[in-house]
Amino acid sequence: MDKFARNLMGAAFVALAVAGTGVGAGTQALADTPKDALVMAWQFDDIISLDPAEIFELSGAEYGAQVYERLISYDVNDVSKILPGLAESWEVSGDGKTYTFKIRDGVEFHSGNALTAEDAAYSLRRAVKLNKSPAFILTQFGFTKDNVDQKVRATDARTLVMETDQAYAPTFVLYCLTAGVASIVDSKLVQQNEKDGDFGTNWLKTNSAGSGPFKLRQWKASEMLMLDAYPGYWQGGPAMKRVIIRHIPEPATQRLLLEKGDVDVARNLKPEQFEPLRASKDIRLVEAPKGTLWYISLNQKNEILAKPEVRKAMRYLVDYDALRGSIMNGLGTVHQAFLPKGFLGAVEDKPFKYDPAKARELLAAAGYPDGFTVTMDVRNTSPTMDIAQTIQASAAAAGVKIELLPMDGKQALTKYRARNQDIYIGQWGPDYQDPHTNAETFASNPNNADDGASKTLAWRNAWDIPELTKKTASAVLERDASKRAETYRELQKTVMEDSPFVVMFQQVEVPAVRTNVEGLVWGPSFDTNLYRLATKK
Amino acid sequence: MRRVAGLLASVALTLLGLLLVTFLIGRVVPIDPVLAAVGDRANAETYERMRQELGLDLPLWQQFGLYVADVVRGDLGTSVLTSRPVLEDVARVFPATLELATAAVVIGVVLGIPAGVMAAVHRGRWPDHLVRVLGLVGYSVPVFWLGLVGLLLFYAKLDWAPGPGRLDVFYDGLVDPVTGILTVDALLAGETEIFWNALSHLVLPASILGYFSIAYISRMTRSFMLDQLRQEYITTARVKGLSEARVVWRHALGNIAVPLITVVALSYATLLEGSVLTETVFAWPGLGQYITNSLLSADMNAVLGGTLVVGAVFIGLNLLSDLLYRLLDPRARR
DSSP: OOHHHHHHHHHHHHHHHHHHHSOOTTOOOOOSOOTTEEEEEEOOTTOOOOOTTTOOSHHHHHHHHHHOBOSEEEETTEEEEEEESSEEEEEEOTTSOEEEEEEOTTOBOTTSOBOOHHHHHHHHHHHHHHTOGGGHHHHTTTOOTTTHHHHEEEEETTEEEEEOSSOOOHHHHHHHHTSGGGOBOOHHHHHHTOOTTSTTHHHHTTSOOOOSSEEEEEEETTTEEEEEEOTTOTTOOOSOSEEEEEEOOOHHHHHHHHHHTSOSEEOOOOHHHHHHHHTOSSEEEOOEEEEEEEEEEEOTTSTTTTSHHHHHHHHTSSOHHHHIIIIITTSEEEOOSSSOTTSTTOOOOOOOOOOHHHHHHHHHHTTOTTOOEEEEEEESSTTHHHHHHHHHHHHHTTTOEEEEEEEOHHHHHHHHHTTOOSEEEEEEOOSSSSTHHHHHHHSOOSOOSTTOSOOOHHHHTTOOOHHHHHHHHHHTTOOSHHHHHHHHHHHHHHHHHSSSEEEEEEEEEOOEEETTEEOOEEOSSGGGEEOTTOEEO | OHHHHHHHHHHHHHHHHHHHHHHHHHHHSSOOHHHHHHOTTOOHHHHHHHHHHTTTTSOHHHHHHHHHHHHHTTOOOBOTTTOSBHHHHHHHHHHHHHHHHHHHHHHHHHHHHHHHHHHHHTTTSHHHHHHHHHHHHHHHSOHHHHHHHHIIIIIIISOOSOOSSSSOGGGTTOSOOSSSOHHHHHHHTTOHHHHHHHHHHHHHHHHHHHHHHHHHHHHHHHHHHHHHHTSHHHHHHHHTTOOHHHIIIIIIHHHHHHHHHHHHHHHHHHHHHHTHHHHHHTTOOSHHHHHHHHHHTTOHHHHHHHHHHHHHHHHHHHHHHHHHHHHHOGGGGO
16 A cells, blocks of 8 residues: 555544544543453353353363362372362272262352352262263263262261272372362252253353352353452452453454553464564563373375374474474474373473484385375464464475365364364363373274264274273273373373374463563463462552 | 235245255355364263254254244244353344444444545546545455554554453443443443443444445445436526535435435445454454354354344345335335
8 A cells, every 4th residue: 555545544544533423532541450350351252151060161161260169189380299179188998999088168159158068979960960071071980870879979068978980090080070070069059040950050151159269240152251259268369359351352452452451461362473572571471381282193094194104204294393483482392292291191202303304214115205195184273274384395395295275173173073184283182180181082992983982083093003992991090100100101102103193292371461460370271270369560 | 015015025035045045054064063062072972962952863954944933933043152042142242233333334424425425526536536545445455454453553552542342341241231232221321431431442443344334335425426416407406596515415415315325224234244354353242253253163053043133134224225215215106
């Protein structure tokens, strides 16, 4: 646009702004958020429900962590340390199948109702009977809607007994109890709002019944989420009287709001927006490693990709360091094992580097000296698309031509679950804090038939591995924690050396926070991002 | 009477056609709606239960039949994303779009019509060129870019306008939603401070959106006007010694009022549905943003419901301008 037209446009704008409403220059827009409220800009349109028995999206999990509590928690700085939550202590029986929890005394729900072992039993039974997406985290211990009333019970107001079907590793059971689906709800309040045997789920979708530091004030889907502090919280009420989270879909808009001081935190800035902000004295970029992994996977239904040398070659065709420096730019660190750093038994070796010459040798051994052509399904979002394009370029150096098929995320997932892809690029985040969550998906495939019920990532790539499947299943029954960790290390090394999975990065979340805000906790998973200790100067 | 019945039948058929097309598009989109509802990690049993809950195990024609039967009863189904009735959802977000589009159309009329008249009167001279250039920019510049530039300039740099959203955060949720149109609700509640705040939030997005309707309205006004200025009665009026202003603004403009109403109604309908990008940039929680979100999450009931409402509004406004045309223009009643 030439200067003349630009000036014209500017003139037109001013005319519009003035003529349109009679509000002209001089009306100062209010900046700066209130001192006792935390305001956040975030894309949270993935929230489907606010019922902790149903929440299974990242932003929903973060909400659940502010409002509800669980029996068990863990140290956000060292995930291997399991800590008491609403249960102040616990015992495991000699046969390893009975867990007895002592419930903390004197905790009250937001409603003023006392929190007892009855509430804990009700909450776990409710999650199992509702059987929503995250319910498997509990039902994998043998609970069904028919037996859970016997298996999970309160023997008195402060004692909860839980019986599992096998002698699982205690760490496995306890980590699963730190998951959102094991949140304790106010059974009296929920039952008052039950309709037609729905366990109050329709009410809980838009209301809260928890004991956490905040309670829900208002939720408007894809618009805003408002929390009020709960002054009676047993570990002390939050300094922030209110938390307001606004759904701002556009990163550029988020940055504007943050720089103006209209929000305190922006959650979805892009790497290219970081540089100018690093110089700002009002804004701080926080880097919080998360458990999410970036990987590419090779469908074994494709006969080329099923050759072991080709699988190996692909590991040398990703330019890990270049990607980390350019596109990820702080959003990820190089990681090549299926357990994220911070998990029990996580392997931190990085044996693979970009080496097209070595890849060529391997491809020649497989019978493809001039490379081959495949397609890659890519979500048309940033940075997925950028990563895919970089891989396309680096793989071409060994003659591997990758055709990118951009598509919507839900579409890519639909195709992936039907095993119709060649190469998939995506992210995988753990469902709970125990290593089994990732071992089960990357190293277990109980039935490789097309109608196999368990659609693990191994199944989605048609990787038939009876031996590894057995080994993965045995690891959850190993009660000695150090032996258990060793099994996971072996599993990771096997998958790292030869599998359809090329794990590339571990995600780092980069929230941008105004410097007058302190005390926000950015833990290793979304449900360990905590607002309770936040203060504002 | 027969004509009215025929008209209503054609409206119903149009809506049915719209439903069918949207429904089929929703079914051929390579996205699994069950997956959208239960998430990627649900077990097979949960998945199957949801499939039956959504009625996806039935044959396609039966699904459509059931859907239409529900719609006729005023039931647009339940949204997977918000787990509320779609009708309630749409009723909740529509006022925001209505408010934005209405403000935009007012701006479009107030500035677009005079601009078009001036362009016609000074045909080929600088006012005409100016209006044409502004119109061209309005047509060719993407709205989200203009929106962001507007935010950068008036909000970030000059501080004249407040930021995205319908209200400053601390006013959120203080006024009971009566109509859902915040400016009106604030006035009803007697909260003048909130009223001004809501109004100031409306200025920028409505101006950006209004700019696009100015372009359209001024161009149409100009061509109608040129038509009129060539007519004999204008020459007669000038010969009779009426002032030029009177000739233009009273006689000529009076005569094009009726076709202009049609233009304004159509541009209003376009604004109601065309605010999608504006709503995204300004984080304006209206129908456009709602349908976009629903599409991206394969929430088919919500997409169908939203589309139906947009279609109904479009048809309704068309019908209205048609009726007004017949009512106001004596020639149409012959």
